[in-house]
Amino acid sequence: MDTEDIDISDEEEEITAESVLNILKNSWQNERLTPEILPHRNDMVECMLGQIQHMERNINKLPKTDLRASIHKMEINRIKYIICNYLKTRLNKIEKYCITIVNEERQRMETGTNYLTPSEYRYALDYINNMEQHLKNTVLNHVPSNMQSFEINKMAVVPNLYSHVFLKANETVTGVILEDVLGDQDEEIDLDDLFIY
Amino acid sequence: MDPYEIEFIGENRIISIIPNFSYDKIYLICGEFGPFRAGLPMNAPLWLAVMLKQKQKCRIVPPEWMDMDNLENIKEEEKKSRFFTKMPNEHYMVEAKLILGAAADDVPNATEIKTIIKDIWDIRMSKLRTSMDALMKSGGSYGRLDHLTMMEINSVKPLLPSAMDELLTIKMRTRKNMPATLNSSTYSQSGTSQNI
Structure with a gap:
């Protein structure tokens, strides 16, 4: 049995694969925990998928009973889970806040800093279109014509960016000002571990 | 999450x-990871360890903190202190659950350790609930929760922030001076920190 064929060719690629994985893990956690959609990391996803395909081809060359095969398979499944969960989270957000996201995305596209991948954008547009059609077919076309106007922007759900959060300082920060949204007093605190605000 | x-x-x-x-x-x-040498300790991620254990390919060395005396001390500390004490690691509950679940035979006094970790967890959770209650009743807008682990934060995550959001909305409604643009400087300050 050839022990070499499972190895990723050289050291340098190994390090990159690891950091790609770390970036993905971070983006996944960030995406899970923020209300709004974040810039996509499609480059990383593609890169990792390529890596996985490469690994899977190598695994298939190994005998089924080989211990390494099952270890690698398990790792690949874990990574796939992260990627799936990441993409699903984004899709959920797109569905929930589709109108807001598409409106913001249009502005961002002009400056070339788009957050969605082209396919995500297409998905969002389709989603809005379908929703509009659905509402028209089920209700609007059957009500008197003076009530048939449809203002899509009034339906927009906006993510609550001013929600309370847990935050943990990675380094000590002094004098962070908590501004009171009610506008009567600002409080100043030092961040060094964990807060809820 | x-x-x-x-x-x-x-x-x-x-x-x-x-x-x-x-x-x-x-x-x-x-x-x-590796090389694997029969009988010699080596490092591996927890998921790999549990998998190998299930295949009976390895023994798990219990982490240093998973020790009766140590845990007794932690429990006493936790009982005495009004605040949360520092836990041996960020994922103590996950680690304990997985290791004791998959490899109880590798840990000396596994049942006692299980009980004591559960006790510590219970003490901390009740503390957390009391402090949440106090925070709500005092009407403060922020609280300090040092040394809370990810799992513990997560256990109150569905409830606490949204409850505080609701309170804030109610407060703003009663004042009837909803500012047109909410101030965002608090959030931009958190650039160096990580949302949990």
Whole structure:
């Protein structure tokens, strides 16, 4: 049995694969925990998928009973889970806040800093279109014509960016000002571990 | 996040195992581990350790903190202190659950350890609930929760922030001076910190 064929060719690629994985893990956690959609990391996803395909081809060359095969398979499944969960989270957000996201995305596209991948954008547009059609077919076309106007922007759900959060300082920060949204007093605190605000 | 996702993150922690087989280094995407030498301790991520254990290919070395005396001390500290004390590691609950679940025979006094960790967890959770209650009643807008682990934060995450959001909305409604643009400087300050 050839022990070499499972190895990723050289050291340098190994390090990159690891950091790609770390970036993905971070983006996944960030995406899970923020209300709004974040810039996509499609480059990383593609890169990792390529890596996985490469690994899977190598695994298939190994005998089924080989211990390494099952270890690698398990790792690949874990990574796939992260990627799936990441993409699903984004899709959920797109569905929930589709109108807001598409409106913001249009502005961002002009400056070339788009957050969605082209396919995500297409998905969002389709989603809005379908929703509009659905509402028209089920209700609007059957009500008197003076009530048939449809203002899509009034339906927009906006993510609550001013929600309370847990935050943990990675380094000590002094004098962070908590501004009171009610506008009567600002409080100043030092961040060094964990807060809820 | 869901508890199983926290568990998933916790499974990436490195622990020590003693394999009962020999093998070359294994190159995983998350890093390289090994070489496996029968009888010699080595490091591996928790998920790998649990998997090998299930296949009866290794023994798990219990982490240093998983020790009766140590845990007794932690429990006493936790009882005495009004605040949360520092836990041996960020994912103590996940680690304890997985190791004791998969490899109870590798841990001396496994049942006692299970009980005491559960006790510590209970003390901390009741503390957390009391302080949440106090925070709500005092009407403060922020609280300090040092040394809380990810799993513990997550257990109140579905409730606490949204409850505080609701309170804030109610407060703003009663004042009837909803500012047109909410101030965002608090949030931009958190650039160096990480949302949990």
